[in-house]
Amino acid sequence: MHDENDPSRLTEDEKKLFEDLMPEDLDEILDSGVNRRHFLKLVTLAGGGMLAAQSAVAEQLLTKPLSSSPTELSSATIENGVTVSLKVNGTTQKLVVDSRMTLLDTLRERLELTGSKKGCDHGQCGACTVLVNGQRVLSCLTLAASCEGKRVQTVEGLAQGTTLHPMQAAFLKHDGFQCGFCTPGQLCSAVALIEEAKNGHASYVTEAIRKQPAPVQLSNEEIRERMSGNICRCGAYPNIVAAIQEVHSGKPVEQTFNFSA
Amino acid sequence: MRPFTYTRAKDPTAAVNQLSGNPNAKFLAGGTNLLDLMKEDVERPNELVDISELGLRDIKAIANGPQKGGISIGGLGKNTDAANHALIRQHYPLLAQAILAGASGQIRNMATNGGNLLQRTRCPYFYEVSMPCNKREPGTGCGALEGINRTHAIFGWTEKCVAVYPSDMAIALAALDAVVSVRNASGQERTIPFADFHRLPGDKPEQDTNLAHGELITAIELPKNNFAATSYYLKVRDRASYAFALVSVAAALEIVDNKIVQARIAMGGVAHKPWRALKAEQLLVGKEATDANFKLAADAEMAGAKPLDHNRFKVELGNRSIVLALQMAMNGGKA
Numbered sequence: 001m002h003d004e005n006d007p008s009r010l011t012e013d014e015k016k017l018f019e020d021l022m023p024e025d026l027d028e029i030l031d032s033g034v035n036r037r038h039f040l041k042l043v044t045l046a047g048g049g050m051l052a053a054q055s056a057v058a059e060q061l062l063t064k065p066l067s068s069s070p071t072e073l074s075s076a077t078i079e080n081g082v083t084v085s086l087k088v089n090g091t092t093q094k095l096v097v098d099s100r101m102t103l104l105d106t107l108r109e110r111l112e113l114t115g116s117k118k119g120c121d122h123g124q125c126g127a128c129t130v131l132v133n134g135q136r137v138l139s140c141l142t143l144a145a146s147c148e149g150k151r152v153q154t155v156e157g158l159a160q161g162t163t164l165h166p167m168q169a170a171f172l173k174h175d176g177f178q179c180g181f182c183t184p185g186q187l188c189s190a191v192a193l194i195e196e197a198k199n200g201h202a203s204y205v206t207e208a209i210r211k212q213p214a215p216v217q218l219s220n221e222e223i224r225e226r227m228s229g230n231i232c233r234c235g236a237y238p239n240i241v242a243a244i245q246e247v248h249s250g251k252p253v254e255q256t257f258n259f260s261a
Numbered sequence: 262m263r264p265f266t267y268t269r270a271k272d273p274t275a276a277v278n279q280l281s282g283n284p285n286a287k288f289l290a291g292g293t294n295l296l297d298l299m300k301e302d303v304e305r306p307n308e309l310v311d312i313s314e315l316g317l318r319d320i321k322a323i324a325n326g327p328q329k330g331g332i333s334i335g336g337l338g339k340n341t342d343a344a345n346h347a348l349i350r351q352h353y354p355l356l357a358q359a360i361l362a363g364a365s366g367q368i369r370n371m372a373t374n375g376g377n378l379l380q381r382t383r384c385p386y387f388y389e390v391s392m393p394c395n396k397r398e399p400g401t402g403c404g405a406l407e408g409i410n411r412t413h414a415i416f417g418w419t420e421k422c423v424a425v426y427p428s429d430m431a432i433a434l435a436a437l438d439a440v441v442s443v444r445n446a447s448g449q450e451r452t453i454p455f456a457d458f459h460r461l462p463g464d465k466p467e468q469d470t471n472l473a474h475g476e477l478i479t480a481i482e483l484p485k486n487n488f489a490a491t492s493y494y495l496k497v498r499d500r501a502s503y504a505f506a507l508v509s510v511a512a513a514l515e516i517v518d519n520k521i522v523q524a525r526i527a528m529g530g531v532a533h534k535p536w537r538a539l540k541a542e543q544l545l546v547g548k549e550a551t552d553a554n555f556k557l558a559a560d561a562e563m564a565g566a567k568p569l570d571h572n573r574f575k576v577e578l579g580n581r582s583i584v585l586a587l588q589m590a591m592n593g594g595k596a
């Protein structure tokens with residue numbers, strides 16, 4: 001950056017970028033000597049990643065601070081910045097986030113892991129389900145700032161190289177998706193569900209709840225109840241249940257459909 | 262979401278001190294309700310104090326004191342862990358069932374036991390900031406009173422507010438006479454009997470509980486009881502799972518020589534707080550556990566209901582739900 005000594009003035013590159021983005025506001029901004037820090041924050045927060053891809057100037061402007069140390073980024077651009085270090089799909093990530101940033105937005109916008117989907121953004125659809133420290137949670141209702149030191153696994157972390165996770169293979173075999181939007185969340189939830197059943201976790205439909213926790217044999221009713229936090233609007237449920245049943249039982253479950261030739 | 266500062270509290274004392282210094286600060290634990298409300302602009306804290314790493318997660322038998330022989334559940338423990346703990350499943354299956362009736366696997370993994378009690382109503386007029394709501398903005402009126410109030414209260418409501426309280430876990434805790442332990446900024450601990458924890462709307466519907474600002478729920482204690490073999494949590498809702506209750510019933514009986522010596526019935530989805538069906542309970546004590554007596558008890562309780570325009574069905578639904586929950590309890594919780 002060129003004008004470190006006068007933070008209120010925009011550089012030529014920044015002016016150009018601003019003109020590209022919000023030409024009607026440019027004069028006012030130049031007259032009033034907008035706070036350069038505020039400008040950068042605007043650009044970064046209002047979808048800076050997307051804009052950067054569209055504008056060569058923006059790319060030049062933004063790649064430098066983004067690729068430099070997170071602390072520097074914090075002081076320049078982020079409101080209520082919080083430094084957080086977390087392990088995502090096995091890789092440690094240290095970054096500075098706005099305190100409001102959810103884990104979902106961090107995964108998608110900052111770490112470019114776009115498998116986790118933003119559906120309702122209010123914890124009602126399950127499309128954003130990921131595993132945190134091995135447990136399935138909703139990343140849309142999790143603040144990134146609260147993930148310090150935690151392990152996060154997303155749908156991108158399920159496969160081993162080009163070998164699919166058994167749950168992914170079963171979803172493919174049984175066509176456990178139609179539009180596919182909710183599938184990453186369904187997969188994360190399904191993988192966690194198998195583990196929960198193995199550990200003896202009960203559900204509302206589990207009988208003999210007073211018995212000491214022991215591995216639960218999953219009926220279709222149990223699977224439906226346990227997957228109820230994942231909503232599929234196109235209704236691939238029967239196939240999703242079949243896929244989970246196959247992985248859970250370890251035995252082939254008959255397909256209810258055939259691919260056309 | 263509006264800007265806020267975020268800090269991680271290091272210990273309970275630091276947490277309550279931090280909160281007490283700022284009337285607009287909130288504790289953040291599981292976040293499942295608070296973040297949703299912040300995204301909707303219903304809650305507008307300017308500071309969040311993250312208490313999720315403070316410990317306070319243990320579930321243990323109580324060895325001494327007034328609750329001796331009971332169980333203590335950490336305020337910051339996760340709902341999933343409470344529902345699946347061997348002690349709770351064996352001795353308080355009603356509580357395990359109620360927790361498992363609520364929300365989804367993902368949410369129960371996030372939500373804490375203390376936070377569960379502090380859930381705010383899901384009344385759509387409370388959630389929609391363009392509508393009047395005395396709970397959200399005191400003095401603006403109640404959109405639900407003359408509005409679409411199908412899911413609203415039939416007991417204990419006032420002209421100021423007809424919203425219902427959403428937690429399932431708390432309905433079981435009400436039936437089990439739980440006690441809530443809290444710590445304030447001066448480091449003092451106090452206990453609140455469950456019946457006094459949540460409030461009816463009265464003239465102050467904006468105040469959900471009798472918890473003071475800055476008080477932290479450290480534990481929920483359950484007294485020893487003899488209900489484990491004859492209890493059941495019944496939840497009736499618009500879809501099979503992952504929906505709030507239209508009506509729910511936590512039913513627990515203690516039977517000696519074919520007679521009911523203790524009865525506990527609490528209802529969800531019918532009032533501004535967990536509704537203890539005291540009339541029904543009184544009617545059952547000393548009687549035999551027969552369907553006819555269950556029906557008499559249900560009739561006695563529901564006779565006091567005051568339905569709104571769109572929720573008259575809850576009176577009959579509540580009546581049948583009380584009877585069914587008691588039958589299920591007698592059947593060891595099996596259908």
